[in-house]
Amino acid sequence: MVENNGVIASATGQFARRTLFKGGTAAAAVVVLSPGTAHAASAVFRHGVASGDPLPGAVILWTRVSVADDATPGSGLGAPATVHWEISANESFAGISASGTVTTTADTDHTVKVDATGLAPATDYFYRFTALGETSPVGRTRTAPANDSDVERLRLGLVSCSNWEAGWFGSYRHLAARTDLDAVVHLGDYLYEYGRGKYTGRSGAVRAHEPANEIVTLADYRTRHGQYKTDPDLMALHASVPFICTWDDHESADNSWREGSENHDPAVHGPWSARRAASAQAYLEWMPVRATRTGTEVQIYRRLRFGTLAELSMLDLRSYRDHEAGPGAGWRNADDPARTITGRAQMDWLTAGLTSSPAQWKLIGNSVMVAPLVFPPLEPATTQAITEALGIPQGGLTVNGDQWDGYTADRRTLFRTIADNEVGDVVFLTGDIHTSWAADLPLNAADYPGGPTVGAEFVIPSVSSSSVGDLLKMPPRTTSVPAEEAIKAANHHLRYTELDSHGFGVLEVTPAQAQMDWFYVADVTDPATGVRHGVSFAVPAGGRIEPRPTPLH
Structure with a gap:
């Protein structure tokens, strides 16, 4: 589900924790380190990924897409972007528990909020986004x-x-x-x-x-x-x-x-x-x-x-x-x-x-x-x-x-x-x-x-x-x-x-x-x-x- 102006619209849909972001300037690429893997994230996802409000069968997933160098937060600039998301109980994403596609625009500052539903309770999950040919850092979350x-x-x-x-x-x-x-x-x-x-x-x-x-x-x-x-x-x-x-x-x-x-x-x-x-x-x-x-x-x-x-x-x-x-x-x-x-x-x-x-x-x-x-x-x-x-x-x-x-x-x-x-x-x-x-x-x-x-x-x-x-x-x-x-x-x-x-x-x-x-x-x-x-x-x-x-x- 993607949220527009604060309203979430419908979309279907083991902390092996350690993800380290190195970097942090708005224009720089981000390197993500997780157990056994390393992902180089493009500046498309320069604000990282996040999750929140875990329920027994759902969790909010978040990111922002930088569609162009001048489409900075608050600028009001930038074309719409199609964003694919997926969440899996496996870090390799061998099996997808839920996924979907949403469109984000300057109307929501190119942010993306998904309510990933249909999940199992008390389960560790991995999630990621794809947009403009690039894949985001992998995040970890957990349902209640x-x-x-x-x-x-x-x-x-x-x-x-x-x-x-x-x-x-x-x-x-x-x-x-x-x-x-x-x-x-x-x-x-x-x-x-x-x-x-x-x-x-x-x-x-x-x-x-x-x-x-x-x-x-x-x-x-x-x-x-x-x-x-x-x-x-x-x-x-x-x-x-x-x-x-x-x-x-x-x-x-x-x-x-x-x-x-x-x-x-x-x-x-x-x-x-x-x-x-x-x-x-x-x-x-x-x-x-x-x-x-x-x-x-x-x-x-x-x-x-x-x-x-x-x-x-x-x-x-x-x-x-x-x-x-x-x-x-x-x-x-x-x-x-x-x-x-x-x-x-x-x-x-x-x-x-x-x-x-x-x-x-x-x-x-x-x-x-x-x-x-x-x-x-x-x-x-x-x-x-x-x-x-x-x-x-x-x-x-x-x-x-x-x-x-x-x-x-x-x-x-x-x-x-x-x-x-x-x-x-x-x-x-x-x-x-x-x-x-x-x-x-x-x-x-x-x-x-x-x-x-x-x-x-x-x-x-x-x-x-x-x-x-x-x-x-x-x-x-x-x-x-x-x-x-x-x-x-x-x-x-x-x-x-x-x-x-x-x-x-x-x-x-x-x-x-x-x-x-x-x-x-x-x-x-x-x-x-x-x-x-x-x-x-x-x-x-x-x-x-x-x-x-x-x-x-």
Whole structure:
């Protein structure tokens, strides 16, 4: 199936993993190395291949065809191209499991999205595309287990916040070197919208954004997506494992909400609705995600099942939210029951799914932190007067109103639904804040650890975007350490925080527990950076977060 403007049209249709792309400039050919083979890919497929959203019998396949040297992403140039695709359980493609032919044009920026159906559950597949007389690199993917199957283990890579100018994507390279992942979950900020040099890392820009301006138009967003897809480490990861993605704010503009963004000036940038539509269209063209469209509305919140072991609900917390609460008297808005971060339809969908899921583990792909991060967590029985006098939300003074802390009514609804329906084994997987956290989720933070909890949250660091340590411009693990201890002292449910390092997470889910391991790269300004294991925490089935001395292998 090929997707046009975000709508997928019908077409019929053993990770022996290691695919390394060497190269990465937009005009260069790419060399792909896989076990026992080497393929030289022409510049026709200079943006690589990708897969995503695995189902028991289907998976999205993606590529882009460069039909001419001047038909660059966002150019609007280039003739239509006929593209043949095929997927096989054999690396030699001796037997074809599904195949088809689609036509791509400048209307979709010459991207190709195929929903390859008729596949077997829990099966490793190889796929490739052919166009203009050339064959693409070979990608690997994997379908999900059958919904009713007993699954002993699910292992996911988790990433977020990859800023091209702030650093190299070493986290992607180290994830691509693993041979044990069922999928990679990208929790948002896959790219950044800023103009050249406007948001860089500790050492300034390590490479320059294209286009040079802040991206606003459809052509701009397409150009920026195309640039990110030339990163060799990102290309390698996409080719080795399926992605499950949601967007956060920087795929459109910083601190975006339903009707605008902190960095969007209608007098300068034009209507927010036009910019938001342009960013969404480019995202759906360039990312291997399933989406549904009703008129002009695009829905990307969705669920994926992994047998009876786990169900993953991917949220969209940008398209439907109200403007965030602000300092001073505006903090009162955080408690307003009329305000929402999810939108009513998505909240109904989320709570209904949690209370009816047949899977043991309920995983939630969540772009902004849900655990309370407040100073201090106040006793509800004694805070009404303080709240009314000072405008401090009942849960405490919110550090970041862009998180669920700025939408406490929605969080209470969600947490109370989990508690009242005795929904067990709920784990939120979160990105956004460029730092690492492990948290129990109490119904009332001031009562922790004596009161009930409704689940746990694991927050992963950024791939490259500036951390707190970067912004302080102090040596790592110096100034930030006492800050971490002060945060945990004021918020007892926060079991771990690390404010300096960049990296990724690996989540292993078994019937006994859900364990997150944090991995940290040494230097995002070094394209060959090494990686180290940071820490391991796990949630036992039916329990609360505990540290683990043994990392995942």
